[in-house]
Amino acid sequence: DAKTTQPPSMDCAEGRAANLPCNHSTISGNEYVYWYRQIHSQGPQYIIHGLKNNETNEMASLIITEDRKSSTLILPHATLRDTAVYYCIASLDQFYFGTGTSLTVIP
Amino acid sequence: EAGVAQSPRYKIIEKRQSVAFWCNPISGHATLYWYQQILGQGPKLLIQFQNNGVVDDSQLPKDRFSAERLKGVDSTLKIQPAKLEDSAVYLCASSQQPSFNEKLFFGSGTQLSVL
Numbered sequence: 001d002a003k004t005t006q007p008p009s010m011d012c013a014e015g016r017a018a019n020l021p022c023n024h025s026t027i028s029g030n031e032y033v034y035w036y037r038q039i040h041s042q043g044p045q046y047i048i049h050g051l052k053n054n055e056t057n058e059m060a061s062l063i064i065t066e067d068r069k070s071s072t073l074i075l076p077h078a079t080l081r082d083t084a085v086y087y088c089i090a091s092l093d094q095f096y097f098g099t100g101t102s103l104t105v106i107p
Numbered sequence: 108e109a110g111v112a113q114s115p116r117y118k119i120i121e122k123r124q125s126v127a128f129w130c131n132p133i134s135g136h137a138t139l140y141w142y143q144q145i146l147g148q149g150p151k152l153l154i155q156f157q158n159n160g161v162v163d164d165s166q167l168p169k170d171r172f173s174a175e176r177l178k179g180v181d182s183t184l185k186i187q188p189a190k191l192e193d194s195a196v197y198l199c200a201s202s203q204q205p206s207f208n209e210k211l212f213f214g215s216g217t218q219l220s221v222l
Contacts, residue, residue: 032208034210036211041215042213042215042216043111043198043200043213043214043215043216044150044198044200044211044213045213046210046211046212049208049210051208085149087149093209094152094155094163095140095152095200095211096151096152097142097149097150097151097152098149099148099149100149
């Protein structure tokens with residue numbers, strides 16, 4: 001699996017878009033980019049994943065750069081319930097979590 | 108659809124005692140994972156099963172940890188004997204297949220405190 005680098009913490013105002021970056025410069029051509037989040041005292045929750053193209057679902061959007069060396073998870077209208085640790089994983093078939101980004105949504 | 112079930116939710120033991128955790132994955136999911144999450148850290152993969160066979164146990168401390176998945180459904184993770192540093196949340200996850208383009212579904216975990 002490719003190593004990923006994320007900022008340890010970020011703040012976002014409620015109602016604004018939260019943009020969470022992830023660097024995965026050593027990603028191989030067939031490794032997907034996955035995003036999970038973990039709300040306190042719960043197991044991680046799947047958010048979104050992609051290979052090359054940008055992806056969008058009901059929770060978030062995933063923007064992957066053309067060279068695939070980095071990506072951004074976008075929560076379009078952050079709410080207080082989005083306060084969590086967000087993990088970016090670059091993987092083919094095994095899921096190794098780093099320390100993630102602790103996002104705090106501020107009222 | 109029922110999620111991944113884990114029990115117990117909490118466990119407190121003394122060092123050198125034994126402990127076991129149980130996991131029931133989502134029905135039909137072939138792949139099962141056990142993770143250890145120490146406070147302030149991300150989940151660490153301990154072992155991955157495909158049906159009842161082990162795919163990856165490279166990070167499992169085999170001198171004290173063991174895991175099995177009988178009949179390719181439920182799984183148990185055992186620690187014997189426990190050490191203080193084993194205090195953590197033990198998470199179970201499952202997916203339909205082990206390959207790429209699959210999402211993991213996690214249980215709520217078992218919080219273990221070793222005194």
